[in-house]
Amino acid sequence: MLSSAKPDLPFGVDSDSDEAGKEERAEKNPNSPETEPADITESLQRQGNKLAEEGKFHEALGKWETALTLTPDNAILHEQKAQVLLEVGDAWRALTSASRATKLDPLWLEAWVTLGRAQLNFGEPDSAILSFDKALALKPDYYDAKSDRETAARLVKKRGQLHSTGLSANKRRFTVGENSEKDADDVEKGEVATV
Numbered sequence: 001m002l003s004s005a006k007p008d009l010p011f012g013v014d015s016d017s018d019e020a021g022k023e024e025r026a027e028k029n030p031n032s033p034e035t036e037p038a039d040i041t042e043s044l045q046r047q048g049n050k051l052a053e054e055g056k057f058h059e060a061l062g063k064w065e066t067a068l069t070l071t072p073d074n075a076i077l078h079e080q081k082a083q084v085l086l087e088v089g090d091a092w093r094a095l096t097s098a099s100r101a102t103k104l105d106p107l108w109l110e111a112w113v114t115l116g117r118a119q120l121n122f123g124e125p126d127s128a129i130l131s132f133d134k135a136l137a138l139k140p141d142y143y144d145a146k147s148d149r150e151t152a153a154r155l156v157k158k159r160g161q162l163h164s165t166g167l168s169a170n171k172r173r174f175t176v177g178e179n180s181e182k183d184a185d186d187v188e189k190g191e192v193a194t195v
Contacts (some may be wrong), residue, residue: 041071043184044070048061048062064081075090078100082094086118109142113132113135113148113170116145116149126152136149
């Protein structure tokens with residue numbers, strides 16, 4: 001009679017080789033019935049991390065989005081996704097992903113910093129300041145949060161200066177033609193005559 005290499009282990013106890021085997025099976029065949037969603041998520045997350053490190057941002061997003069369909073409450077994946085979305089210039093989706101990460105883990109410093117950066121890139125410096133303040137409440141000496149908060153505060157100050165001088169960020173500053181000033185005012189008011 002052959003004896004088993006694994007004598008009657010209780011359920012839920014796996015050896016190191018079992019864990020390595022599970023991971024290998026998950027990477028080779030994520031649809032295998034013996035692969036758990038958490039194992040698949042972990043594998044997809046690692047694959048996405050590697051792709052992001054290589055600068056393959058869209059491929060990384062694909063891996064992470066697939067992982068998020070399996071575990072939608074994974075704050076780390078949402079935050080990583082937000083960072084990469086910022087890299088590819090999609091500030092709105094970055095903002096929504098970072099917001100989700102902060103809702104899932106409100107005590108996670110990095111998620112608040114990423115949210116603040118997304119808000120800055122989306123043109124919401126006031127909201128960014130609030131997010132950086134939440135990060136600084138968690139770790140008052142965090143350099144990145146301090147630095148980014150200062151950037152947001154400068155933008156708010158600059159906007160205030162623009163408004164106090166009577167200029168609008170939306171108003172054209174340089175126009176050509178005899179009635180250029182009137183035309184710029186009409187465009188701003190939405191009173192452009194059609195020809």
